[in-house]
Amino acid sequence: MADGRLLRDEDYNTHFDPDTYVETYYTDFDNAVVGGMMPFVLKGVHDVFKTGDVKGTRLLDIGTGPVPYSVIPAVPFVQDIYLTDFSAVNRKYLYDALFGSGKQDYSSVFEFLVNLNDKSQPWTKLSDDLKDKICGIFPCDLLQDDIFKGSYFPLFDVITTSLCMDVAPQDVDTYGKIAKGIYQNILKLVDIW
Numbered sequence: 371m372a373d374g375r376l377l378r379d380e381d382y383n384t385h386f387d388p389d390t391y392v393e394t395y396y397t398d399f400d401n402a403v404v405g406g407m408m409p410f411v412l413k414g415v416h417d418v419f420k421t422g423d424v425k426g427t428r429l430l431d432i433g434t435g436p437v438p439y440s441v442i443p444a445v446p447f448v449q450d451i452y453l454t455d456f457s458a459v460n461r462k463y464l465y466d467a468l469f470g471s472g473k474q475d476y477s478s479v480f481e482f483l484v485n486l487n488d489k490s491q492p493w494t495k496l497s498d499d500l501k502d503k504i505c506g507i508f509p510c511d512l513l514q515d516d517i518f519k520g521s522y523f524p525l526f527d528v529i530t531t532s533l534c535m536d537v538a539p540q541d542v543d544t545y546g547k548i549a550k551g552i553y554q555n556i557l558k559l560v561d562i563w
């Protein structure tokens with residue numbers, strides 16, 4: 371929260387501390403304050419991709435923030451991964467953690483997910499596979515009509531997003547408009563019947 375109110379827009383550059391966020395939610399899974407929320411969420415995302423029904427070449431994650439957890443379970447099922455966020459601070463934090471000198475290695479998240487599958491695989495293999503597939507970390511603002519601010523991307527086969535579409539809009543109508551825009555303009559539709 372920023373000054374007692376919910377974060378929005380520019381607050382994510384000025385009042386959101388990526389280190390505290392990652393350490394609180396994604397490092398100590400026994401953290402009593404958040405009460406086991408992330409193991410629950412991580413297993414849920416893992417179970418969706420484990421079915422093998424969700425797959426494709428190109429994946430877009432919207433509002434990745436400072437941690438790429440929502441795309442990690444998808445790594446074996448897609449080829450090209452595009453990460454995005456409104457906040458330049460979070461984009462830099464994520465880039466540094468994955469490819470630069472950032473201290474964060476997300477080992478808790480990778481280890482948790484690897485232990486749900488083939489426990490013999492080192493978590494670093496999943497981490498390396500993720501890095502190989504990331505095509506970039508791009509600016510994005512869900513509240514604009516042109517959410518990629520002038521950049522053009524071919525349609526995506528898979529879109530993931532976590533705790534972003536539900537924090538950016540301030541009302542249900544805006545939420546619906548964003549969802550419709552993503553469905554109509556960014557997602558490649560296939561005939562599944």
Ligand SMILES: C[S@@+](CC[C@H](N)C(=O)[O-])C[C@H]1O[C@@H](n2cnc3c(N)ncnc32)[C@H](O)[C@@H]1O
Nearest residue numbers: 382433434435456457511512513532533534538
């Ligand atoms: C609570 S964090 C969630 C981060 C991560 N996806 C997760 O699940 O832990 C919310 C993220 O949404 C981003 N965000 C907020 N408003 C946004 C907007 N209008 N467009 C795109 N991203 C936005 C913030 O910068 C922040 O990184």
